[in-house]
Amino acid sequence: MSRPSARLRVIINHLDRHSAGIRAAPTSAQTVSYGHPQRLRYTLDNDLLTPEQRLFYEENGFLLIRNLVSTQDIDRFRKEFERICRQQIKVPGLVVMRDVAIAKSEFVPDQRAVSKVQDFQEDPELFRYCSLPKILKYVECFIGPNIMAMHTMLINKPPDAGKKTSRHPMHQDLHYFPFRPVDRIVCAWTAMETVNRQNGCLVVLPGSHKGTLQEHDYPEWEGGVNKMYHGVRDYDPEHPRVHLEMEKGDTVFFHPLLIHGSGMNQTPGFRKAISCHYASGDCYYIDVKGTTQENIEKEVKEIVARRHGVGDEVTFKDTWEIRGRLVQGERISM
Ligand SMILES: CCCC(=O)SCCNC(=O)CCNC(=O)[C@H](O)C(C)(C)COP(=O)(O)OP(=O)(O)OC[C@H]1O[C@@H](n2cnc3c(N)ncnc32)[C@H](O)[C@@H]1OP(=O)(O)O
Ligand SMILES: Nc1ncnc2c1ncn2[C@@H]1O[C@H](COP(=O)(O)OP(=O)(O)OP(=O)(O)O)[C@@H](O)[C@H]1O
Ligand SMILES: O=C(O)CCC(=O)C(=O)O
Ligand SMILES: [Fe+2]
Numbered sequence: 159m160s161r162p163s164a165r166l167r168v169i170i171n172h173l174d175r176h177s178a179g180i181r182a183a184p185t186s187a188q189t190v191s192y193g194h195p196q197r198l199r200y201t202l203d204n205d206l207l208t209p210e211q212r213l214f215y216e217e218n219g220f221l222l223i224r225n226l227v228s229t230q231d232i233d234r235f236r237k238e239f240e241r242i243c244r245q246q247i248k249v250p251g252l253v254v255m256r257d258v259a260i261a262k263s264e265f266v267p268d269q270r271a272v273s274k275v276q277d278f279q280e281d282p283e284l285f286r287y288c289s290l291p292k293i294l295k296y297v298e299c300f301i302g303p304n305i306m307a308m309h310t311m312l313i314n315k316p317p318d319a320g321k322k323t324s325r326h327p328m329h330q331d332l333h334y335f336p337f338r339p340v341d342r343i344v345c346a347w348t349a350m351e352t353v354n355r356q357n358g359c360l361v362v363l364p365g366s367h368k369g370t371l372q373e374h375d376y377p378e379w380e381g382g383v384n385k386m387y388h389g390v391r392d393y394d395p396e397h398p399r400v401h402l403e404m405e406k407g408d409t410v411f412f413h414p415l416l417i418h419g420s421g422m423n424q425t426p427g428f429r430k431a432i433s434c435h436y437a438s439g440d441c442y443y444i445d446v447k448g449t450t451q452e453n454i455e456k457e458v459k460e461i462v463a464r465r466h467g468v469g470d471e472v473t474f475k476d477t478w479e480i481r482g483r484l485v486q487g488e489r490i491s492m
């Protein structure tokens with residue numbers, strides 16, 4: 159763990175004074191002085207992040223890197239997504255999801271109705287995203303050199319059909335994950351076009367990663383909620399939040415306890431983003447029995463049972479072990 163330099167302490171003071179809205183860095187330089195190096199808990203020593211960036215992640219639970227993924231790469235991901243939607247290729251293990259407002263209507267589904275594809279680890283073109291050296295260099299700063307890609311998504315948030323079902327309730331991604339330690343997990347989420355309040359950008363509660371995993375359940379939304387879109391149970395809409403407006407290629411890295419969601423898409427276009435959740439190859443699986451994660455375990459097992467006609471022999475852990483792919487270093491205990 160590095161010793162904060164004099165420069166770092168200057169930056170902390172600077173952040174204190176200037177981070178309006180976003181929670182400032184430690185309230186005094188003392189809290190990360192030489193005597194307390196353990197304060198840097200969420201990032202590892204590295205040559206990439208500036209002290210400002212490192213402290214920002216420590217304090218806020220996310221870090222936004224502008225213009226990280228190239229236009230060429232994003233255009234290729236978009237083309238591949240379109241091929242999947244047109245059913246020109248079939249990807250083993252891929253989950254295609256339609257918005258609940260469309261799935262539950264008489265509407266004849268066309269490719270435009272796909273709101274999300276998940277688990278594209280067997281699609282070499284989309285999976286390239288998870289192995290991009292530019293992304294992995296950042297991921298390593300949070301979880302170390304052994305890197306597993308655990309969960310992949312391309313989110314195609316549809317124009318809201320009028321029931322606000324395009325929203326994603328505020329949640330912590332750790333709710334879905336039966337592995338630990340929590341600080342060795344990180345999400346990379348890249349905007350595939352401009353994302354703003356109009357088309358439903360990410361909304362985050364800065365600093366919420368310092369809390370614990372909360373109880374999650376379906377929010378009581380009149381217009382319905384998408385399958386598995388659990389939200390934190392006692393969501394306080396008064397909590398200060400930050401809208402992450404991003405341009406094509408901008409990438410945010412965030413901690414799995416950070417409370418986040420996304421607003422409704424009030425534009426006629428589909429809002430696209432691609433993401434991957436990474437975990438260290440030396441993370442380990444936990445049994446979620448008796449924890450707040452029991453409800454999601456049950457739901458996942460029900461879906462697996464229906465889709466694959468299997469019973470209790472497939473565990474929650476198995477569903478993750480099968481999906482995980484090593485992208486750098488060693489797969490030790492995952
Ligand atoms: C960090 C992680 C964060 C997250 O993972 S957030 C949550 C991510 N979402 C997921 O994991 C996706 C879960 N979705 C799925 O597994 C599938 O899309 C789902 C819901 C099982 C549907 O699978 P399909 O193969 O399309 O099956 P189907 O068309 O025969 O529909 C079966 C029943 O499901 C319903 N359905 C489809 N899409 C839905 C939706 N978006 N929300 C709620 N219900 C939905 C559909 O109406 C049908 O219901 P019924 O049996 O007719 O009553
Ligand atoms: N009861 C709830 N439980 C969990 N999450 C919620 C709840 N109500 C709203 N949210 C989530 O809070 C976030 C903000 O939603 P909201 O629609 O109020 O704002 P927005 O559309 O992002 O921004 P704007 O203020 O510009 O409309 C979204 O992620 C939304 O899904
Ligand atoms: O792209 C979005 O709307 C956020 C999705 C998300 O947070 C998730 O699926 O876990
Ligand atoms: Fe999420």
Ligand SMILES: [Mg+2]
Nearest residue numbers: 355421422424
């Ligand atoms: Mg709104």
